[in-house]
Amino acid sequence: MKTRDMNRDWIATARTLSEALPYLQRYTDAIVVIKLGGHAMGSDEAMDTFARDVVLMQQVGVNPVIVHGGGPMINQMLEKLDIKSEFVNGKRVTDEATMEVVEMVLSGRVNKRIVQAINRQGGKAVGLSGKDANMITCDPASPDLGLVGDPSEINVDFLHTLFNDDAIPVIAPLGAGRGGETYNINGDTAAGAIAAALKADRLLLLTDIDGVRDASGHVVTELTPGQIRQMTADGVIAGGMIPKTETALAAIAGGVRAVVILDGRAPNATLLELFTEHGAGSLIRA
Numbered sequence: 405m406k407t408r409d410m411n412r413d414w415i416a417t418a419r420t421l422s423e424a425l426p427y428l429q430r431y432t433d434a435i436v437v438i439k440l441g442g443h444a445m446g447s448d449e450a451m452d453t454f455a456r457d458v459v460l461m462q463q464v465g466v467n468p469v470i471v472h473g474g475g476p477m478i479n480q481m482l483e484k485l486d487i488k489s490e491f492v493n494g495k496r497v498t499d500e501a502t503m504e505v506v507e508m509v510l511s512g513r514v515n516k517r518i519v520q521a522i523n524r525q526g527g528k529a530v531g532l533s534g535k536d537a538n539m540i541t542c543d544p545a546s547p548d549l550g551l552v553g554d555p556s557e558i559n560v561d562f563l564h565t566l567f568n569d570d571a572i573p574v575i576a577p578l579g580a581g582r583g584g585e586t587y588n589i590n591g592d593t594a595a596g597a598i599a600a601a602l603k604a605d606r607l608l609l610l611t612d613i614d615g616v617r618d619a620s621g622h623v624v625t626e627l628t629p630g631q632i633r634q635m636t637a638d639g640v641i642a643g644g645m646i647p648k649t650e651t652a653l654a655a656i657a658g659g660v661r662a663v664v665i666l667d668g669r670a671p672n673a674t675l676l677e678l679f680t681e682h683g684a685g686s687l688i689r690a
């Protein structure tokens with residue numbers, strides 16, 4: 405397995421435009437779904453850098469779609485309201501009171517923070533929850549999880565309408581049930597389903613670690629589905645990394661060309677990944 409030094413910055417790596425040009429051309433008209441996890445959302449400056457990168461990406465011809473999380477922000481609000489919360493396999497058991505808070509925090513505060521940051525950088529971000537335009541229709545994930553949904557249908561046509569209008573969709577991971585219920589969806593799961601429905605060129609999962617690490621702690625730069633299954637069986641992939649690698653496998657099986665798990669807090673993480681030879685984080689493809 406290959407490992408690489410992550411301490412590079414995009415400007416230094418892609419020193420000249422001619423160096424970056426082949427990568428820019430590779431992604432013309434590409435669809436790149438970016439999942440911004442709650443732990444990857446840093447200070448206002450970090451959010452501005454992320455937003456600038458997304459706008460730049462779009463200016464060179466990429467169609468970006470942002471799907472966000474916000475788990476830590478939901479936790480804070482639940483604590484303030486003295487509502488207890490519990491996770492099963494990385495998913496929040498969601499009753500009605502919890503659902504109200506999840507929707508308020510994700511659809512209100514977190515979504516609009518990202519929308520505003522992108523628009524401040526000159527982009528045209530449109531904030532949606534999975535309920536808007538029937539973006540995400542859900543089935544219940546499992547009886548033990550309450551109002552947690554698994555996406556069953558994505559409104560791809562509406563996303564293409566937004567691309568045609570140069571708008572950048574920013575999607576909160578909520579969905580509507582067939583009977584009008586509101587469902588809470590794990591952010592990774594929502595991003596994977598949207599990426600698969602769009603047959604995206606890349607799904608970038610931005611988190612708080614520089615990639616998938618092997619047993620000795622080195623980032624593995626390229627992983628096959630077989631290696632992921634082995635590392636999970638060995639307990640090397642654990643905790644919050646499990647929903648990410650599971651999402652990666654499902655997205656690839658669903659037609660996404662490649663998935664990358666990378667550190668969203670690293671400067672210019674998304675640009676480094678798309679527009680340099682070595683990329684960033686852990687690349688997973690069939």
Ligand SMILES: Nc1ncnc2c1ncn2[C@@H]1O[C@H](COP(=O)(O)OP(=O)(O)O)[C@@H](O)[C@H]1O
Nearest residue numbers: 441443611612613615616617640641642644645
């Ligand atoms: N093999 C592994 N490589 C990297 N991180 C791992 C691994 N196994 C478990 N993890 C854990 O997974 C975490 C990322 O998941 P999580 O905190 O849920 O991310 P997010 O909040 O961005 O969705 C890492 O911070 C790390 O603690």
Ligand SMILES: CC(=O)N[C@@H](CCC(=O)OP(=O)(O)O)C(=O)O
Nearest residue numbers: 442473474475495496589590591
């Ligand atoms: C069902 C479920 O677990 N939903 C998540 C949605 C937010 C999320 O996924 O946030 P991060 O990406 O920041 O972890 C939750 O309630 O926390």
